Amino acid sequence: MSEVTGAITSGHLGGDLLGASAASLKERFEAAFMPNYGVPPVVLVRGEGSYVWDADGRRYLDLIAGIAVSSLGHRHPALVRAVSEQVGTLAHSSNLFVNEPEVLLAERLLSLLKVPGRVFLANSGTEANECALKMAIKYGRTTGRKYIVAAENGFHGRTLGALSLTGKASIRDQFGPFPLDVRFVPYGDADALKQAVSQDCAAVFLEPTQGEAGVVPPPAGYFTAAREICDVTGALLVLDEIQSAIGRTGHWFAHQHDGIVPDVLTLAKGLGGGMPIGACVGLGDSGTIFAKGDHGSTFGGNPVSAAAALAVLDTIERDGLLDHVSEAGRRLAEGIAAIRHPLLAGVRGRGLWLAAVLTRDAAADVQAAAQRAGFLVNAVQPGAVRIAPPLVTTLEQIGSFLEAFPAILSEVTA
Structure with missing residues (x-):
């Protein structure tokens, strides 16, 4: 038994967490936490590969990976080793000092992008987008540009800055008005984008595929057009790849499918494999928009999170996971598309980042039925079920879900 496993199984996590029932923990969760999440339906206590177990000992195939975060699945030895060794060496440095893992990570990201630039490390996707937004604001003020363009139904985070870019009225409106002039256009409409972006526009914020929508x-061709529009007008093209990057679609970064280069790129989720981390990358001249003192983060560049990210990148490369994601995603998409069921309209997405599209708003019921069958999926929208498993999920495991999915759908329609 490893030291890490031994600490977990011998109850060294503190308090009386281990051994508590799911019902008890849900009651305690509801009493202790603010009600913004409600009470989640499953209490997870451990994971191994692409499987997780709940507090009552039931196993599930994890097909959501902590919202596209757990790139290497659960308890991957490379991640465990990197985090354990780093926390035993140096757990924190702050931005007052340099630590080696953060430097190695910034250099590695730039090498994967194959474009000169500069990196800011943060703790989450929202913080990465806040950094990008501040860059856009400073760029705009320096060049006399007054507004920003983003997409309807886009999602960039819930802090006030990131929320100002988020085109979802259901989560925006009660916290507005916002101090920024952000103009929303229909996603995927190149003509609408061209009409909205002028030489007074500081930046365009887009997701390569809208995740939370x-x-x-x-x-096809939308992002080539977006790049051309920004080139003509001088606006920054900012791509939010919080969900789509780090191999999720079969390339390191989803925009590489389109052969374009953004001015600013934001990353998080899968980068840390479960550890909190975000990154904002300014490419080309955008990397020097900030001056000393313009931005900062106490925990950004944390050596433990940076070491975890390096382990994720190393493992994806060493184990050929980009090719695996392409093949596994193809099998999963084709398998869903081949299912003939009155509740299933089709499938969309790329790689291991897909949505099963329903013929009616029954995603929450499908999620619950899948859970009862031993599969964790996400009702991302009323009519869409998100499937974003760990990148290490095997073809056999995908096959087990495809075999079970028709019965899951039938349970909902029964």
Whole structure:
């Protein structure tokens, strides 16, 4: 038994967490936490590969990976080793000092992008987008540009800055008005984007595929057009790849499918494999928009999170996971598309970032039925079920879900 496993199984996590029932923990959760999440339906206590177990000992195939975060699944030895060794060496440095893992990570990201630039490390996707937004604001003020363009139904985070870019009225309106002039256009409509972006526009914020909107891809050529529009007007093209990067679609970064280069790129989720981390990358001249003192983060560049990210990147490369994601995603998409069921309209997405599209708003019921069958999926929208498993999920495991999915759908329609 490893030291890490031994500490977990011998109850060294503190308090009386281990041994508590799911019902008890849900009651305690509801009493201790603010009600913004409600009470989640499953209490997870451990994971191994692409499987997780709940507090009552039931096993599930994890097909959501902590919202596209757990790139290497659960308890991957490379991640365990990297985090354990780093926390035993140096757990924190702050931005007052340099630590080696953060430097190695910044250099590695730039090498994967193959474009000169500069990196800011944060703790989450929202913080990465806040950094990008501040860059856009400073760029705009320096060049006399007054507004920002973003997409309807886009999602960039819930802090006030990131929320100002988020085109979802259901989560925006009660916290507005916002101090920024952000103009929203229909996602995927190149003509609408061209009309909205002028030489007074500081930046355009887009997702390569809209994740929280239901894994909605754009039409072919949309991002080539967006790049051309920004080139003509001088606006920054900012791509939010919080969900789509780090191999999720079969490339390191989803925009590489379109052969374009953004001015600013934001990353998080899968980068840390479960450890909190975000990154904002300014490419080309955008990397020097900030001056000393313009931005900062106490925990950004944390050596433990940076070491975890390096382990994720190393493992994806060493184990050929980009090719695996392409093949596994193809099998999963084709398998869903081949299912003939009155509740299933089709499938969309790319790689291991897909949505099963329903013929009616029954995603929450499908999620619950899948859970009862031993599979964790996500009702990302009323009519769409998000499937974003760990990148290490095997073809056999995908096959087990495809075999079970028709019965899951039938349970909902019964």
